[in-house]
Amino acid sequence: MLELRGVYKHFSGIPAVDDVSFSARAGEVTGYLGPNGSGKSTTMKMITGLIEMTAGHIFFQGKPIQDDLITYKRRMGYVPEEPYLYNHLSGAEYLMMVAQLRDLPEKQSSECIDGLLRLLSLYDDRHASISGYSKGMRQKVLIAAAIMHNPELVLLDEPFSGLDVGSALVLRSLIQELAARGKVVLFSSHELDTVERVCSRVVILHKGKIVADDSIERLRSLMELPTLEAIFSQLAVEQDTASMARQIADLIHA
Amino acid sequence: MRKLVELLPLQVRILYRQFLLRVVDLEALSIQADIPRFLGQFASVLIFISLIGAAGLLAGETATATPEGYLSFVWRGEQALISGMMLVVGLVAVISWDSTFPDRRDVMVLSPLPVAAHTILLAKIAASSALLGLAVLTLNFATGLAWPLLIGSHHSSIWGFFQSFAAYWFTMIAASVFVYGSVLTVQGFTALLLPRRMFLRLSAILQILAFALVLGLYFLRPSITTPTGMAMPENQWALAWSPSFWFFGLFNQLNGSIPLEFGWLARRGWIALGIVVLGATASLLLCYLRTMKKTVEEPDLVPGARGWHWTPRFGSALQTAIVLFSLRSLTRSRQHRVIFAFYLAGVLGFALSCVRSALSTTAHRPLNADFLIATFMMMTLAVAGLRSVFSLPISLTANWIWRLTQLRPSEKYVAATRKSLLLLAVIPVWFISALLSLSFRPLHAIAAHLAVLAVVGWIFVELSLIGLYKVPFTCSYLPGKVHVQVMLWVFLFLLLILAMSTAEVELPSLNNPTRYICLMVVLGVGALGLFAFNRHRAQSAVLYFEELPPDVITTLGLVAVRPSMPTIENHIFRQ
Numbered sequence: 027m028l029e030l031r032g033v034y035k036h037f038s039g040i041p042a043v044d045d046v047s048f049s050a051r052a053g054e055v056t057g058y059l060g061p062n063g064s065g066k067s068t069t070m071k072m073i074t075g076l077i078e079m080t081a082g083h084i085f086f087q088g089k090p091i092q093d094d095l096i097t098y099k100r101r102m103g104y105v106p107e108e109p110y111l112y113n114h115l116s117g118a119e120y121l122m123m124v125a126q127l128r129d130l131p132e133k134q135s136s137e138c139i140d141g142l143l144r145l146l147s148l149y150d151d152r153h154a155s156i157s158g159y160s161k162g163m164r165q166k167v168l169i170a171a172a173i174m175h176n177p178e179l180v181l182l183d184e185p186f187s188g189l190d191v192g193s194a195l196v197l198r199s200l201i202q203e204l205a206a207r208g209k210v211v212l213f214s215s216h217e218l219d220t221v222e223r224v225c226s227r228v229v230i231l232h233k234g235k236i237v238a239d240d241s242i243e244r245l246r247s248l249m250e251l252p253t254l255e256a257i258f259s260q261l262a263v264e265q266d267t268a269s270m271a272r273q274i275a276d277l278i279h280a
Numbered sequence: 281m282r283k284l285v286e287l288l289p290l291q292v293r294i295l296y297r298q299f300l301l302r303v304v305d306l307e308a309l310s311i312q313a314d315i316p317r318f319l320g321q322f323a324s325v326l327i328f329i330s331l332i333g334a335a336g337l338l339a340g341e342t343a344t345a346t347p348e349g350y351l352s353f354v355w356r357g358e359q360a361l362i363s364g365m366m367l368v369v370g371l372v373a374v375i376s377w378d379s380t381f382p383d384r385r386d387v388m389v390l391s392p393l394p395v396a397a398h399t400i401l402l403a404k405i406a407a408s409s410a411l412l413g414l415a416v417l418t419l420n421f422a423t424g425l426a427w428p429l430l431i432g433s434h435h436s437s438i439w440g441f442f443q444s445f446a447a448y449w450f451t452m453i454a455a456s457v458f459v460y461g462s463v464l465t466v467q468g469f470t471a472l473l474l475p476r477r478m479f480l481r482l483s484a485i486l487q488i489l490a491f492a493l494v495l496g497l498y499f500l501r502p503s504i505t506t507p508t509g510m511a512m513p514e515n516q517w518a519l520a521w522s523p524s525f526w527f528f529g530l531f532n533q534l535n536g537s538i539p540l541e542f543g544w545l546a547r548r549g550w551i552a553l554g555i556v557v558l559g560a561t562a563s564l565l566l567c568y569l570r571t572m573k574k575t576v577e578e579p580d581l582v583p584g585a586r587g588w589h590w591t592p593r594f595g596s597a598l599q600t601a602i603v604l605f606s607l608r609s610l611t612r613s614r615q616h617r618v619i620f621a622f623y624l625a626g627v628l629g630f631a632l633s634c635v636r637s638a639l640s641t642t643a644h645r646p647l648n649a650d651f652l653i654a655t656f657m658m659m660t661l662a663v664a665g666l667r668s669v670f671s672l673p674i675s676l677t678a679n680w681i682w683r684l685t686q687l688r689p690s691e692k693y694v695a696a697t698r699k700s701l702l703l704l705a706v707i708p709v710w711f712i713s714a715l716l717s718l719s720f721r722p723l724h725a726i727a728a729h730l731a732v733l734a735v736v737g738w739i740f741v742e743l744s745l746i747g748l749y750k751v752p753f754t755c756s757y758l759p760g761k762v763h764v765q766v767m768l769w770v771f772l773f774l775l776l777i778l779a780m781s782t783a784e785v786e787l788p789s790l791n792n793p794t795r796y797i798c799l800m801v802v803l804g805v806g807a808l809g810l811f812a813f814n815r816h817r818a819q820s821a822v823l824y825f826e827e828l829p830p831d832v833i834t835t836l837g838l839v840a841v842r843p844s845m846p847t848i849e850n851h852i853f854r855q
Contacts (some may be wrong), residue, residue: 074684075683075684076680076683076684096686096687096688099684099685099686099687100687102684104684106680108677110675110677110678110680111675111678112605112609112674112675112678113675113678114608114609114612114613114674114675115605115608118589119591119604119608122591123601123604123605124681124685125597126597126598126600126601127597127598127601127681127682127685127687128685128687129597129598129687129688130597132597153589155612171681
């Protein structure tokens, strides 16, 4: 289980994440939702150890992650929000480099990479430079790099970004499959429809604070709202969207 | 220059500034994208070279006593000035590779905007011309006046100075246009004839070939300074195919000082200039009319190459990952290639000077100090160059993967960096030196020198590793840290002195076993000591991916802290 207790992150005194506590259990997919700038990606980066917390604790399988960060990193896979990759490498080279950095056995990792490239429809372009990859192809490379070492904890920050319909359906099933195989999956996305289908629980963040943490079913019945989108709009969207759209159109007409 | 730019249309002026910024990657040179500062530094180096050159020429002229000696001095001077100009412009062309042609970013950003292709072309040409013009003006800043004055005084006509002045500047501009235009022509027609994907692959190879060609033509050019030498059959091939001799002929034709039998050299110069100007103009126009569309239509994605993809192993998985990452970054990133080429120019220069001296005789020669100095300089320049490019990140945003997969202690990363420096700098230079040493004898002295060179290379690697607790090509750096100018003078003066001193110690010891053993023991102990020091420091080091400025205390400076000054405290205590 992944557990966050009273986690804070301040940037130059401004709180980006403010007293966040929740847990994500093995065998289920936990959705982590929030509008832009609500602190989702910052939380994800703190969970990966890429940035340090201002205060609080993060536990994985009952142990603080900072106690043995190296062992924790071996057990974790992460798909970042932006598809930042080394553009001068090919897809195969990048994945092989990640396997080497993760110290995976050469033969096993080579077979795994080949298999992943085939299943993710990247095999024909595996020796092409990543600079020429589409956004979806880059996303697939990130997904392959995140799961190739069979991690116990899978952190997915906007994993559907740029994926075509077919690949998105595969990824949706993959997320559920990983959870079914006992992995802890924390999944952040703006695609509420997908979250509603994939996640058993959601944590909704607004201005760095948690405003909801429950199963989708329970949230629906508690708030008497039919969809996750309606729940999200009520909890985390402040402005009148229609009025804002009108204002934008008026502005460019002026 | 600024007034000339102001004459251009507004769109051209805006694009000109953007393109000038990218003619040479200023970020790579760590000058904080400050164009005037970069151009100022570039100009000051060339002016300095020009001043030294002018002083040398004036001093050389006073030493000539006979008319034959004077003619030889004049021809040598003219050939040196023209080939020097061509070398500088050639290096500028290599450094600003691809910058005159539209790249994918230009096309994608500017195509949706109401900007015509000819506006982009004009702005690109203006940016390239600005850099080229600056190179021509500053490199001839002093020599461009001193040389016409010097040879104009020997002219039969009273207008001699003006004729020599005009001939000098026309020749220098023509030689520069020839070199830069040749590069543009080759690039342009390659882009037109080949599919874009293949062109992108070939462009990097062409850049390296152009770099080697420019240096090769400069360092291997024979010096033919007498009419007899010009008429010798064995020199005809060099005269016919070395462009610097064509422009030497052109200058003398314009100056009215060419012997009739060498008029063909000037004709070659004119023909070459004409072909290159036409070729460059045609290739640029066609590229802007045709290739811009092709750039959008043909994505940069190169399909998976069929066949064998060999991934060699270099020790542990981490070492293999870091060595391969370094090798790929170095060979595939234009920015890093260009910076490394700056150092490689020195390596290649020393290597070619060795080749030239080897070609001058067919017999085996005894090992000499010049060769020891050359190999020492090659080794230090290669290690320093690689260490310098290691500090420049290739993609800071992609570094998260290194942080996320940092599963081993820092010392393992330092060891992998050491291996990268040894494999990519020390071993190649050592092999080149071994090849170059084949013209020397005795063999035991060569073997002894190569052993010394290997240890020297190792010492330089260990010196480079002091405080280097980062993965090559991944760490951000603070602006202004890599000063190319400072590095240039350090290498030219300090290292040359060090190389000369080392050669002075090494040369006699090569034939004296006792001295040689002492030398090797000293070097070996030094290398081992540095290795142990780096290893010990690396055990407690923390890998870093961002360079942070040192902590400083900033004082407002409102009150000078001097005992004699009436400070507030003193005033209160006196009360």
